Amino acid sequence: AQSVTQLGSHVSVSEGALVLLRCNYSSSVPPYLFWYVQYPNQGLQLLLKYTTGATLVKGINGFEAEFKKSETSFHLTKPSAHMSDAAEYFCAVSDLGASSASKIIFGSGTRLSIRP
Amino acid sequence: DTGVSQNPRHKITKRGQNVTFRCDPISEHNRLYWYRQTLGQGPEFLTYFQNEAQLEKSRLLSDRFSAERPKGSFSTLEIQRTEQGDSAMYLCASSLRGEQYFGPGTRLTVT
Numbered sequence: 001a002q003s004v005t006q007l008g009s010h011v012s013v014s015e016g017a018l019v020l021l022r023c024n025y026s027s028s029v030p031p032y033l034f035w036y037v038q039y040p041n042q043g044l045q046l047l048l049k050y051t052t053g054a055t056l057v058k059g060i061n062g063f064e065a066e067f068k069k070s071e072t073s074f075h076l077t078k079p080s081a082h083m084s085d086a087a088e089y090f091c092a093v094s095d096l097g098a099s100s101a102s103k104i105i106f107g108s109g110t111r112l113s114i115r116p
Numbered sequence: 117d118t119g120v121s122q123n124p125r126h127k128i129t130k131r132g133q134n135v136t137f138r139c140d141p142i143s144e145h146n147r148l149y150w151y152r153q154t155l156g157q158g159p160e161f162l163t164y165f166q167n168e169a170q171l172e173k174s175r176l177l178s179d180r181f182s183a184e185r186p187k188g189s190f191s192t193l194e195i196q197r198t199e200q201g202d203s204a205m206y207l208c209a210s211s212l213r214g215e216q217y218f219g220p221g222t223r224l225t226v227t
Contacts, residue, residue: 009156036218043120043207043218044159044171090158103172104216106158 002027002093004107012113019078019109020064023091026072033074034092034104044090050074060084071099086114118142120219122208127227129198136194137222141210148191149182149216152176153205162206165191200218 007022023030030038031049036044048059055067065076072089093106121140129135141148146167151159162181163173167188177183180198185191195202203226209216 019136041220041223043220045118045218046211046215049215092158103161103164104159106160108158 002031002095002105004091004093004105006089006091006107008110008111009108010111011114013081014115016080017082019076019081019085021076021091021112022105023065023074024072025077025091025093026073027095029092029095033065033067033092034065034094035059035074035076036063036090036092037105038088038090038109040087047073047076047089049103054099081112081114083114083116086112088112120217121185121209122206124218124222125220126223128227131198131199131200131226133225134194134196135198136192137206137224139191139193139208139219141189141191141208142212142217145210145212145217146188147211147216148185149209149211150191150193151207153155153207154203159207162193166227167212195224197200198224200226202226209211 003026005024015030034046034049038044048057050057050067058064063078090109093102094102094104123138123169148165150162153159163183165185168185180196183193205223207221208219
């Protein structure tokens with residue numbers, strides 16, 4: 001079975017500061033990992049995904065994440081926070097890969113707030 | 117490409133009533149997924165279609181829930197005899213190869 005743990009249900013940073021959202025996963029097979037963002041009253045938007053290959057993955061809006069197998073982690077970072085980054089962020093894992101029809105298992109989410 | 121659409125966006129119903137939601141996937145996407153998201157939680161998988169065939173159902177999908185995708189295009193999710201615990205956001209996603217694209221969701225409130 002697969003699972004995702006997001007450390008910290010709420011993270012608050014100042015505008016311009018580093019954003020770090022933590023995610024650890026559990027998977028018995030090589031995982032495919034995702035970060036999604038959800039703005040209020042909207043659906044989920046894919047920020048980035050790790051499938052195979054390079055462990056540092058760059059996504060939209062300046063976000064990136066690094067897959068660390070030894071730590072079973074996939075933390076999301078952004079060097080400089082912007083007010084528009086305020087949203088709910090979900091880490092997710094899939095077992096059969098992005099090219100398959102597999103369901104996605106989501107973490108419980110981290111709400112990111114940005115202080116002016 | 118107009119994206120995944122869901123209707124209605126909001127639904128308020130009384131306990132015991134039946135409700136039906138509709139999802140229109142991105143054109144030509146053969147895979148369609150339903151998820152449920154309760155307040156403060158991540159989405160949870162409910163069921164999945166490939167074309168018109170329902171290939172997987174979560175144990176979360178009790179016998180009060182039924183989903184269809186009759187022509188392999190749009191899908192409906194019906195909840196019979198709604199309970200307060202059914203209050204949630206119901207999300208639909210579609211895919212062709214890999215990445216799932218999510219709709220805006222239908223927020224159900226059962227009073």
